[in-house]
Amino acid sequence: MDLESFRVGLTPTVFYIPGFITDQEEAQLLNHIYGASGSKWKTLKNRRLQNWGGMVHEKGLVPQELPSWLTKITEKINESSGLFPSAINHVLINEYHPDQGIMPHQDGPAYFPVVAILSLGSPVVMDFSPHLRLISGDDDNSRDQSGESGVSERDNQNSFSVLMMPRSLLIFKDEAYSDYLHGISDSPTHCYKQVVNEAEALACSSGDSRTDGDNKILHRDQTRVSLTCRLVPKVHKNLFRF
Numbered sequence: 001m002d003l004e005s006f007r008v009g010l011t012p013t014v015f016y017i018p019g020f021i022t023d024q025e026e027a028q029l030l031n032h033i034y035g036a037s038g039s040k041w042k043t044l045k046n047r048r049l050q051n052w053g054g055m056v057h058e059k060g061l062v063p064q065e066l067p068s069w070l071t072k073i074t075e076k077i078n079e080s081s082g083l084f085p086s087a088i089n090h091v092l093i094n095e096y097h098p099d100q101g102i103m104p105h106q107d108g109p110a111y112f113p114v115v116a117i118l119s120l121g122s123p124v125v126m127d128f129s130p131h132l133r134l135i136s137g138d139d140d141n142s143r144d145q146s147g148e149s150g151v152s153e154r155d156n157q158n159s160f161s162v163l164m165m166p167r168s169l170l171i172f173k174d175e176a177y178s179d180y181l182h183g184i185s186d187s188p189t190h191c192y193k194q195v196v197n198e199a200e201a202l203a204c205s206s207g208d209s210r211t212d213g214d215n216k217i218l219h220r221d222q223t224r225v226s227l228t229c230r231l232v233p234k235v236h237k238n239l240f241r242f
C-alpha cells in the first residue's frame with residue numbers, strides 16, 4: 001500500500017484510509033465484539049470499552065494474547081502501514097452512543113507513538129487541537145484505563161478535524177501524536193465543514209449516514225464502535241517482576 005497517497009491535512013502526520021475493511025468484515029468484527037463476555041466491558045462515564053492485549057501500565061504491558069479475530073486486523077494494519085516496528089499488541093475497543101464522546105486527550109507514554117483507529121458503525125468527527133506541552137513531569141493522576149491523560153492547556157489555532165466513516169482506518173503519528181490532543185464531542189450532531197478529508201470520506205460513504213449536506217451536519221443516529229490499535233514496546237514477561 002502506498003501510504004503517502006492517504007495523507008490528509010497539513011499537520012504531520014495523518015493518514016485516512018477509506019474502506020480499509022469490507023461490510024462483511026465490519027459485521028464479523030461487531031459480532032465478535034458483542035459476542036464477548038459481558039464482563040469484558042468496562043463502563044466509563046461517557047462510553048464503554050473493552051481492553052484486549054493485556055493491561056497497560058506506565059512501565060509497560062502485562063500481556064495477554066490477542067484473539068485471532070483481532071490479529072487478523074492488526075496484522076493487516078502492520079503490513080499495510082509499515083509504521084510499526086513490531087506486531088501491534090494492544091487493542092482498545094470503544095463504544096459510543098450518539099450523545100457520547102471522548103474528551104480531548106493525549107495517548108499515554110507507554111505506547112509507541114503511532115495510533116491506528118478502525119471505525120465501525122456511526123460516522124463521527126474527531127477534533128485535533130494543539131496543546132502547549134506540559135512543562136514538567138508526568139500526568140499520571142488523570143490517566144484512566146485507556147492510558148489517556150487529560151491535558152488542560154491548549155490553544156485553538158491550528159486545530160483541525162477528521163471525518164471518520166465506518167470501515168475507515170485513521171493513522172496518526174509524529175506531531176499529530178505528540179503535540180495535539182484528540183477528542184470526539186459528545187454532541188449527537190457533528191459538523192464536518194472544516195474536516196481535512198471531506199472528499200476522501202464522502203466518496204466512500206454508501207448511504208450509511210444521515211447528513212444534511214447544505215449545512216454539513218452529521219446526525220449520529222447509530223452507535224459507533226472503534227478499535228484503537230497500538231504497540232506497547234515494553235512487555236513484562238513476569239507479572240511479579242515489575
Ligand SMILES: O=C(O)CCC(=O)C(=O)O
Pocket residue numbers: 092094102107117126146148182226228
Ligand atoms: O474512538 C476513537 O476514535 C478514539 C479513541 C481514542 O482516542 C483512544 O482510545 O485513545
Ligand SMILES: [Fe+2]
Pocket residue numbers: 105106107148182
Ligand atoms: Fe486517544
